Amino acid sequence: MTLFGLAALLAPVVGPTLGGWITDSYSWRWVFFINVPVGATGSWNPLPTSPRPLSAHLLARLALNAAETHHP
Secondary structure, three states: OHHHHHHHHHHHHHHHHHHHHHHHHOOHHHHHHHHHHHHHHHHHOOOOOOOOOOOHHHHHHHHHHHHHHOOO
8 A cells, every 4th residue: 555655646746757858858759668668568467466356246246235225
């Protein structure tokens, strides 16, 4: 949870600053070239701690529970 909070705090500050520096110093294409391997790695190798998909039984219980507690 701390790592998520740290990334959410730093990314909006560091990302545009670093991207602007790379764009000014080199070219906008380098931002694309830097992000391609990061995106490919993330899409081909998901984190091992990613949550399991919800079972159909659990989804049905959640839907029924939500339907019972919602009153117009």
